[in-house]
Amino acid sequence: MSHASNKRLAKESQMINKDPPPFCYARPKEDNILEWHYILRGPPDCPYAGGEYWGVLLFPADYPFKPPGIKMYTPSGRFQINTKICMSMSDFHPGSWNPAWSVSTILTGLLSFMVSESPSEATTTGSMTATSSDRAKFASLSHKWNTQEKKFCAVFPEYSKEAVTDLPNMGQAMGGKLAIDPSVAQASESEAKGKDSSKVRSVNGQTKGSSSKKSAVPVPGAKDMKETGVATNGTAKAAEDPARARPLGFFSSYTNMAISLLLALFLARLFSKLT
Numbered sequence: 001m002s003h004a005s006n007k008r009l010a011k012e013s014q015m016i017n018k019d020p021p022p023f024c025y026a027r028p029k030e031d032n033i034l035e036w037h038y039i040l041r042g043p044p045d046c047p048y049a050g051g052e053y054w055g056v057l058l059f060p061a062d063y064p065f066k067p068p069g070i071k072m073y074t075p076s077g078r079f080q081i082n083t084k085i086c087m088s089m090s091d092f093h094p095g096s097w098n099p100a101w102s103v104s105t106i107l108t109g110l111l112s113f114m115v116s117e118s119p120s121e122a123t124t125t126g127s128m129t130a131t132s133s134d135r136a137k138f139a140s141l142s143h144k145w146n147t148q149e150k151k152f153c154a155v156f157p158e159y160s161k162e163a164v165t166d167l168p169n170m171g172q173a174m175g176g177k178l179a180i181d182p183s184v185a186q187a188s189e190s191e192a193k194g195k196d197s198s199k200v201r202s203v204n205g206q207t208k209g210s211s212s213k214k215s216a217v218p219v220p221g222a223k224d225m226k227e228t229g230v231a232t233n234g235t236a237k238a239a240e241d242p243a244r245a246r247p248l249g250f251f252s253s254y255t256n257m258a259i260s261l262l263l264a265l266f267l268a269r270l271f272s273k274l275t
């Protein structure tokens with residue numbers, strides 16, 4: 001393994017943890033950074049919906065200048081088990097490989113290749129044909145199948161529980177449409193309510209009905225409120241008219257200047273008459 005491939009894959013590991021692609025996740029094996037295990041989740045509105053598909057990316061020592069081998073272990077009805085898959089981003093087609101592509105690009109391409117099958121793609125190496133109902137059945141059994149595999153449990157212990165665990169990014173639906181997670185919608189609604197309710201404060205400085213994590217702004221005591229113009233219910237008094245509230249000194253300076261000028265003119269005329 002070259003230093004360049006090790007550095008590149010280490011960086012990609014950080015990137016995919018920071019910003020994973022929709023319905024995809026992967027990590028390198030602890031003792032071999034050239035062997036990455038991935039999980040794909042079947043997006044909505046397809047036979048693979050809800051499915052959990054485990055596989056491996058086998059990177060060459062001179063990656064990123066050559067593409068990886070790609071296999072899928074979980075039965076899907078789309079790809080043959082533990083068989084290299086022929087696609088433009090795999091080692092079947094090194095001539096079409098682009099060194100700028102990353103693990104995220106490969107996984108996104110694999111998922112797209114999986115769900116958008118054409119008649120010609122069904123006959124490529126590593127692919128297979130099956131009915132939509134069979135693929136839906138494989139999807140329903142996929143998580144249970146994965147959790148019975150020791151290697152899957154060793155690589156993905158947090159995804160080996162009895163119930164299916166969502167991947168870090170489950171928010172994007174295929175076709176370029178954004179699928180809004182209900183929990184996100186609830187959080188947004190709660191945040192909006194929190195902003196409205198944060199306007200009402202109690203006398204002791206606590207915010208009523210606010211979900212904000214920031215500490216409440218201290219409110220003066222009742223005695224200080226009378227002196228500073230704060231009502232006893234914790235809300236500030238309505239602001240006075242800005243013109244009325246403007247200090248008188250702002251205008252008096254101009255008035256004094258005018259009076260001084262008139263006085264100077266009067267004295268000058270008076271002096272001219274006397275002379």
